[in-house]
Amino acid sequence: xxxxxxxxxxxxxxxxxVADGLQARLGQPVIVENAAGADGSIGTGRVAHATPDGxxxxxxxxxxxxxxxxxxxxxxxVVTDFEPIALLADSPMLLVVNKAIPAGxxxxxxxxxxxxxxxxxxxTAGAGSPPHLLGVLLQKETGTQFKLVHYRGxxxxxxxxxxxxxxxxxxxxxxxLPQLSSGTVKALGVTARKRAPAAPEIPTMGEAGLHEFYFAxxxxxxxxxxxxxxxxxxxxxxxxxxxxxxSVRHKLEIQGYEIPPPDQLTPxxxxxxxxTEIEKWSPIIxxxxxxxx
Numbered sequence: 427x428x429x430x431x432x433x434x435x436x437x438x439x440x441x442x443x444v445a446d447g448l449q450a451r452l453g454q455p456v457i458v459e460n461a462a463g464a465d466g467s468i469g470t471g472r473v474a475h476a477t478p479d480g481x482x483x484x485x486x487x488x489x490x491x492x493x494x495x496x497x498x499x500x501x502x503x504v505v506t507d508f509e510p511i512a513l514l515a516d517s518p519m520l521l522v523v524n525k526a527i528p529a530g531x532x533x534x535x536x537x538x539x540x541x542x543x544x545x546x547x548x549x550t551a552g553a554g555s556p557p558h559l560l561g562v563l564l565q566k567e568t569g570t571q572f573k574l575v576h577y578r579g580x581x582x583x584x585x586x587x588x589x590x591x592x593x594x595x596x597x598x599x600x601x602x603l604p605q606l607s608s609g610t611v612k613a614l615g616v617t618a619r620k621r622a623p624a625a626p627e628i629p630t631m632g633e634a635g636l637h638e639f640y641f642a643x644x645x646x647x648x649x650x651x652x653x654x655x656x657x658x659x660x661x662x663x664x665x666x667x668x669x670x671x672x673s674v675r676h677k678l679e680i681q682g683y684e685i686p687p688p689d690q691l692t693p694x695x696x697x698x699x700x701x702t703e704i705e706k707w708s709p710i711i712x713x714x715x716x717x718x719x
Contacts, residue, residue, distance in 0.1 A: 427647075428484045430469025432462045436598055440515050440645045441485040443677050447668030452660075464718070465554065466490035467498050474502035478650040480657035483511070486648045488556065492703045496711040497554045498718045505704070508648040509658055510696035512665040515683040516644035518618035519560060520602045520628065522611045523594035524587050532614045532634035535594075539570040546572035549583030549595040554716040557583070559707065560596040560617065560641060562714045567636055587611055598643055599624055599682035617641040624682040642684075644703075646696045658693055666691050 427445050431437045438460060445456040461469030466489050473484035484490075486508070495504040521532070529535035539546055550558035553576050561574050575592060577583040580601050586592045588610045599622050605611045606625060615631040616622050617640055631639035647665060649658060668674055669685055678685060689695065 427456055427458050428469045428473050428482065429458055429460050430462060430466035430484065430490055431460065431487075433460050435462075436517065436600060436643055437466075437485050437487050437645055439600070439681065440678065440683060443674060444485075444514055444647070444665065444668055447671060447674050448661075448664050451664040451667055464498065465494060465552070467494050467500060470494070470504075471500065471502055473648070473650055474507040476650045478509075478652035478654075480649060480653055480661060482650065483661070484508075484648050485514070485645055487645050488643055488703065491646070491648070491700055492707055493554055493556075493559070493711060495704065496708050497716050505697075505700065507651045509651060509653045510693045510700070511647040511649055511658055511661045512691050512693065513644060513646045513686045513696045513699065514665065514669070515678050515685055516642035517598045517600050517683050518616050518622055518640075518642045519556060519596045520599055520606075520613045520617075520622075520625070521560075521564075521594065521596055521615045521631070522584070522587060522602055522605070522613050524590055524592070525610065525612055526590060527593060527612065529614070530612075532629070532631065532636075535614050536568050536570060539568070539572060543571045544573065546594070547592040548572055548574050549580075549586060549592045550574055550576050551580040551583065551597075552576050552578065554711065554718075555580075556641065556643060557596040558716070559710055559714060563639070563710060564596075567639060584611070603682055615639075618684075622682065623679060623684070644699070646700070662691070662693055 429438045429441045445458050449456045470490045476482035491504045529538050548561045580597050613628045
């Protein structure tokens with residue numbers, strides 16, 4: 427199972443939990459291999475061109491199977507060069523801000539941004555990353571203007587929020603939990619349709635009036651194009667059985683991940699979800715003028 431991001435990244439955490447479960451259910455080792463670079467496109471490309479025998483899979487994310495199709499000139503197609511197996515888990519994003527910001531909720535924060543145009547600084551995890559695009563979307567939906575500063579990942583940006591050097595950012599629930607627990611940042615909203623089980627005290631963006639502001643970093647398992655249907659079916663059954671395991675669910679849920687309902691765990695459901703996400707985000711990415719770095 428190729429994880430196209432470094433060890434410890436969001437993709438890696440989910441993949442290793444699922445790989446352990448698959449190992450028992452398939453009766454053979456499932457090796458997780460990290461192959462990072464170019465926002466996941468390097469490792470993903472390896473799998474796109476691998477032999478379609480079911481022995482090489484990729485843990486694909488929103489980045490690799492949605493955004494990269496717009497940002498990079500890829501040597502593969504993110505839809506037609508893969509066979510979807512199953513959606514694994516997703517994690518919504520939180521809008522977190524510096525504790526010194528004079529706002530106790532999202533509406534107050536938006537009012538503060540409007541009263542201080544171009545003065546606030548938002549961190550991102552890099553050009554084209556979900557925090558970047560959600561920052562662009564927030565500006566569009568609220569009519570606000572603020573600076574977007576690109577970091578090499580979410581962790582250094584979060585450190586600068588804690589240190590008071592920047593004002594806010596969008597970051598996954600998983601990555602934000604340690605700072606929320608220690609009270610070093612304020613969380614004003616979650617980009618989910620319902621409150622996150624790992625942080626139920628934080629309202630959704632919709633509760634504050636931004637009713638279509640939904641986003642989650644999702645992860646799915648994909649095989650190369652041409653992998654036989656019988657193999658896809660066997661792998662899907664193993665994934666579904668793994669995600670039904672209460673110990674597996676607990677490992678993921680306590681870290682802020684959400685498990686899809688059973689009707690969303692089919693290969694067809696993952697394909698449809700990916701298509702919907704591409705249709706939604708491609709215009710936003712193009713309008714933002716994001717280019718590969």
